Amino acid sequence: xxxxxxxxxxxxxxxxxxxxxxxxxxxxxxxxxxxxxxxxxxxxxxxxxxxxxxxxxxxxxxxxxxxxxxxxxxxxxxxxxxxxxxxxxxxxxxxxxxxxxxxxxxxxxxxxxxxxxxxxxxxxxxxxxxxxxxxxxxxxxxxxxxxxxxxxxxxxxxxxxxxxxxxxxxxxxxxxxxxxxxxxxxxxxxxxxxxxxxxxxx
Numbered sequence: 001x002x003x004x005x006x007x008x009x010x011x012x013x014x015x016x017x018x019x020x021x022x023x024x025x026x027x028x029x030x031x032x033x034x035x036x037x038x039x040x041x042x043x044x045x046x047x048x049x050x051x052x053x054x055x056x057x058x059x060x061x062x063x064x065x066x067x068x069x070x071x072x073x074x075x076x077x078x079x080x081x082x083x084x085x086x087x088x089x090x091x092x093x094x095x096x097x098x099x100x101x102x103x104x105x106x107x108x109x110x111x112x113x114x115x116x117x118x119x120x121x122x123x124x125x126x127x128x129x130x131x132x133x134x135x136x137x138x139x140x141x142x143x144x145x146x147x148x149x150x151x152x153x154x155x156x157x158x159x160x161x162x163x164x165x166x167x168x169x170x171x172x173x174x175x176x177x178x179x180x181x182x183x184x185x186x187x188x189x190x191x192x193x194x195x196x197x198x199x200x201x202x
Contacts, residue, residue, distance in 0.1 A: 035079070
């Protein structure tokens with residue numbers, strides 16, 4: 001019989017320190033690294049030939065960031081693939097990690113698992129079982145860069161009053177990029193939202 005959940009630790013993840021990430025050896029020498037939420041997801045991704053790491057908890061926490069930054073220091077591209085959920089919780093977690101890594105200069109992409117209509121949740125492990133390894137590799141290959149994912153989530157009809165705050169994380173992520181890349185997104189933002197390029201730059 002399992003012991004009752006302790007009030008001090010209502011979830012197991014609260015007691016896990018993540019001193020070592022699951023499968024972190026996969027990051028050594030990898031040019032592209034996938035990050036997942038759960039251990040079964042990580043195992044499934046690794047079995048398809050995609051270098052992958054996962055926290056011992058369900059997701060990375062703020063305290064795990066220094067170790068994650070060190071682990072991804074020599075990785076050209078980091079791809080985050082969390083659960084695809086009706087609630088949006090998986091995406092929110094992925095975007096939070098992406099923001100933290102992007103702020104430190106990492107190239108981060110967000111991979112989204114297709115979720116059939118009427119289904120509340122699809123995780124990577126389930127997706128591989130149902131669709132196969134080639135399907136997962138396609139999802140990873142077509143993952144959106146963090147900035148593109150941010151822009152994708154801001155409707156073109158967003159009011160001018162709301163647009164400035166909505167674009168704040170986009171502009172912050174672009175601040176450290178080279179001029180050509182910034183100019184590309186200045187044009188993209190100007191065209192989509194009807195703002196002058198000068199206004200975007202300012």
